[in-house]
Amino acid sequence: MTDPNIPPPERPEVVHHTTINNPPARSGGGGSWIALLVGGLVVVVLIIAFVVFQNGGVQAPDSTDVAVDIDLPRPELPDAPTMPDLPDMPPVEPPTVPQPNPAPST
Template sequence: MAQSSNGNGPWLAFLVGGLIVAVAIIAYFFYAGRQAAPDLARSVDVHVSLPKAPPMPEGPKLPDVPIPVPK
């Protein structure tokens, strides 16, 4: 009788097992790092001083629109 196994089963199981272990390690580091920090008094004072931009030059003046005369 001929065997119908193609031999890919152990490698596929090893790959899936490795992926599961990798996801478990990432999840552990992701959730283990979220510890409650003590309430510390924090004071942040940010002052940003920017220089004033130079004034824009005057643009060309548009001509007055003629008012239509009723006929």
């Protein structure tokens, strides 16, 4: 450790400095393709808007008279003699539920 009471050494007459130039780091670098993508989307939206607003899109029908038939044929069931009879249900006893314990006497 040096003594803080000692005066600093004399500086030399010629001081040599070395300068190092570091170019700034590239930030991003992928901004050009994003700009191309966004620009392409804007062009597509403008083309769609132009077609729709120039009545090139869906046009309303000229007449208001519309006839719609909603009668649909119903499916026919087969005749009753061709259907097999269902089997009888087997005898099943109802389940038993245990009874709660009697209340304690005090």
